[in-house]
Amino acid sequence: MSQFSHIPPGSPFHPENSDDYARWRELRLSAHPCTPEELIVPLRNATNPSPKETQAILRLCQRANMAVYDTGQRDSGDSPQIPEMLQALAARFGLVGRERHRSMRGHELVDIRVASTTERPRQGFIPYTSRRLLWHTDGYYKYGYKGARPIRAMLLHCVRDAKEGGENDLLDPAIAYIRLRDESPALAAALMREDAMTIPAFEEEDGSIRPESRGPVFWVDNGGNLNMRYTERSRNIIWANDADTRAAVDFLRHLLREAEEPFRFRLRLKPGQGLICNNVLHTRSAFIDHDDPARRRLLYRGRYTNRVGENISLPTT
Numbered sequence: 001m002s003q004f005s006h007i008p009p010g011s012p013f014h015p016e017n018s019d020d021y022a023r024w025r026e027l028r029l030s031a032h033p034c035t036p037e038e039l040i041v042p043l044r045n046a047t048n049p050s051p052k053e054t055q056a057i058l059r060l061c062q063r064a065n066m067a068v069y070d071t072g073q074r075d076s077g078d079s080p081q082i083p084e085m086l087q088a089l090a091a092r093f094g095l096v097g098r099e100r101h102r103s104m105r106g107h108e109l110v111d112i113r114v115a116s117t118t119e120r121p122r123q124g125f126i127p128y129t130s131r132r133l134l135w136h137t138d139g140y141y142k143y144g145y146k147g148a149r150p151i152r153a154m155l156l157h158c159v160r161d162a163k164e165g166g167e168n169d170l171l172d173p174a175i176a177y178i179r180l181r182d183e184s185p186a187l188a189a190a191l192m193r194e195d196a197m198t199i200p201a202f203e204e205e206d207g208s209i210r211p212e213s214r215g216p217v218f219w220v221d222n223g224g225n226l227n228m229r230y231t232e233r234s235r236n237i238i239w240a241n242d243a244d245t246r247a248a249v250d251f252l253r254h255l256l257r258e259a260e261e262p263f264r265f266r267l268r269l270k271p272g273q274g275l276i277c278n279n280v281l282h283t284r285s286a287f288i289d290h291d292d293p294a295r296r297r298l299l300y301r302g303r304y305t306n307r308v309g310e311n312i313s314l315p316t317t
């Protein structure tokens with residue numbers, strides 16, 4: 001299995017290491033939160049969370065790759081202080097390696113809201129509509145070409161919620177990996193191959209080219225962490241043309257859409273709440289926005305190349 005030489009033999013994610021996988025699996029399943037409510041950590045001061053609050057978020061990200069902080073600020077007003085607060089909060093968790101994105105504003109967070117029909121370059125991209133978003137991890141196309149900086153963490157903060165809808169379904173990639181490897185180690189191995197998933201090159205509106213992105217669905221970083229890149233979309237994606245890959249993709253799709261999965265959570269972020277995560281699998285349901293422009297749904301999103309809690313010194317409680 002030379003194609004897995006980049007994964008250390010002692011890693012639980014090495015396809016031939018079933019002993020360490022079994023131990024990791026047991027720990028992971030027993031530690032995982034059982035309800036979305038368990039993910040929520042109230043913060044007294046989001047700009048400067050206490051050591052206890054910080055630890056609670058870090059621990060949830062170890063157990064489930066995600067946490068939901070709650071600032072309690074339900075007034076739903078946008079202000080320059082919100083991006084500043086989010087940057088300070090993200091930095092507290094070591095999230096500073098922000099990506100570059102066509103829709104970024106000065107503060108390097110992207111405001112997710114319904115764009116007008118003439119707004120460039122957002123017009124035509126589903127995140128800036130009220131339509132549903134299929135299962136994906138963020139920035140799945142930022143991998144496997146020269147200069148690519150894979151997205152390993154994400155922050156999604158709700159300033160204002162929709163009149164109706166706009167829920168997120170969430171699944172920890174570690175759970176997706178466990179379900180797939182339990183189904184068949186060969187299927188899990190297929191999605192760890194370097195040629196598993198290819199996103200064709202894309203020409204941005206400014207004429208720049210994002211190169212073809214080819215790589216695994218599940219990949220292990222230099223710190224030994226399991227990461228995932230995935231999209232449920234069927235256009236502009238090329239899966240490796242073999243039976244194991246096809247079966248693995250079908251299994252994932254079934255797991256995400258239909259299977260009884262106790263750790264697949266549905267959440268509707270309230271104003272003042274935000275998801276901080278190691279780029280977990282997520283969706284967004286369609287929504288109906290408010291008529292009043294000042295009340296329309298608004299979220300801020302940050303994407304990061306490092307993971308939650310990576311390279312920080314832990315606060316003491």
Ligand SMILES: [Fe+2]
Nearest residue numbers: 136137138282
């Ligand atoms: Fe997303």
